[in-house]
Amino acid sequence: MTRIxxxxxxxxxxxxxxxDGRPLNVLRLLANAPNVFGGWADMxxxxxxxxxxTPRSREVVILRVGHLQNSPYELAQHVVFAHAAGLTxxxxxxxxxxxxxxVAGFSADERTLIDVVTxxxxxxxxxxxxxxxxHALLGDEALxxxxxxxSCYYGLALxxxxxxxxxxxxxxxxxxxxx
Numbered sequence: 001m002t003r004i005x006x007x008x009x010x011x012x013x014x015x016x017x018x019x020d021g022r023p024l025n026v027l028r029l030l031a032n033a034p035n036v037f038g039g040w041a042d043m044x045x046x047x048x049x050x051x052x053x054t055p056r057s058r059e060v061v062i063l064r065v066g067h068l069q070n071s072p073y074e075l076a077q078h079v080v081f082a083h084a085a086g087l088t089x090x091x092x093x094x095x096x097x098x099x100x101x102x103v104a105g106f107s108a109d110e111r112t113l114i115d116v117v118t119x120x121x122x123x124x125x126x127x128x129x130x131x132x133x134x135h136a137l138l139g140d141e142a143l144x145x146x147x148x149x150x151s152c153y154y155g156l157a158l159x160x161x162x163x164x165x166x167x168x169x170x171x172x173x174x175x176x177x178x179x
Contacts, residue, residue: 003163007031025168026073026160047152052145055085060110061117061146062153063087063095068121069157076167112137117150 006028031037047058059082066074075096082092091106093099095114106114116134120126126134134143 001164002029002166004029004032022168024077025165026077026156029159029163029165043148043152047149050145052142053149055081056087057110057113058149059085059087060091060095060106060113061149063092064114064117065121065150065153066157067096068118069154069161071157071160073160073165073167074153074157109137113146116146120147120150121154 002025006025009023009028027041030040053061059078062078063075063082066078079092082095087095088105090099091104094101094104094106101111101114112133116126116130119130134146138146
């Protein structure tokens with residue numbers, strides 16, 4: 001059960017509906033902080049509309065962060081988005097360390113993203129070699145954007161885990177296994 005009451009939908013204009021017409025619990029939770037909610041919602045919206053990363057590559061990054069942060073809510077939401085972006089069950093399993101990443105069929109560029117995200121989340125740093133590989137693939141602008149995506153979802157996972165946000169997305173039940 002969520003440890004902080006969710007904002008009342010009737011009183012919160014900025015809550016964007018999910019596919020079923022109801023605001024997601026994550027938005028109702030974050031709306032409890034109206035002084036920062038608008039800016040956060042704008043940033044998250046830009047992550048989803050930026051042409052820098054395809055929906056598929058963005059979901060590879062977000063699922064990997066969600067897994068490494070052990071965030072059941074983030075995973076439940078983004079498994080659905082990952083399927084919609086064309087990731088297979090085998091690829092999703094590999095991102096969640098329940099399958100073999102080496103045989104999941106990721107491109108070399110996707111493997112670079114996965115390796116960089118994994119190293120960054122696990123060590124909170126990037127070795128010179130990892131940084132160079134990411135920079136060679138992405139350049140300054142896209143690498144900075146990648147790091148912002150990781151930081152957004154890494155931080156969001158901390159918030160969601162702290163309040164034990166109730167999952168409102170139809171995802172595969174594996175997300176609760178780590179609890």
